[in-house]
Amino acid sequence: MLVGRGIAYVRYKQAENYVAMAMEVAVDPASGRIDVRRVACAHDCGLIVNPDALKNQIEGSIVQTISRTLHEEVTFDRSRVTSVDWASYPILAFPDVPEIKIDLVMRQTEPPLGAGEAAATTVPAALANAVFDATGKRLRTVPFTAERVKTALA
DSSP states (O other): OEEEEEEEEEEGGGTSOEEEEEEEEEEOTTTOOEEEEEEEEEEEOBSOSOHHHHHHHHHHHHHHHHHHHHTOOOOBOSSSBOOOSTTTSOOOOGGGOOEEEEEEEOOTTSOBOOOTTGGGGGHHHHHHHHHHHHHSOOOOSSSOOHHHHHHHHO
16 A cells, blocks of 8 residues: 555635645555555634534535545436436445544634635645655546546556
8 A cells, every 4th residue: 555645735725714725635546546544634714603513514525525536426328317327326435434633723803704615625735745755657538537546556
């Protein structure tokens, strides 16, 4: 297993949230499998009204976007969508959910800003940077399937 760490940062919509994310992954070169081991997210969305609900929303956004980045891909043939069930449209399984740490930045003098989407924007970049740190190879097309990883490493 090759282990790497990556980071990403965004100022969402150029005026709202600030999100920084660090991620640790393990890449198995033989199978092409990527396991996200740990995620740390610093999240600033101004005044925080309900910290527990905000942490839940951020965690859900991170888990959903890890799934999209690693597994989810709509496929088509010439006439229809062919990814019509969980076998043909896989999602992240519960055992694959990484350890997630969230640090909320409370700015009581600022208005509350939206928080649902901002954390999702950093996941693919942090994950790709962690894979690059582990392998020296860039993945630029999501999802980062095992086949795409093996092709990049070949």
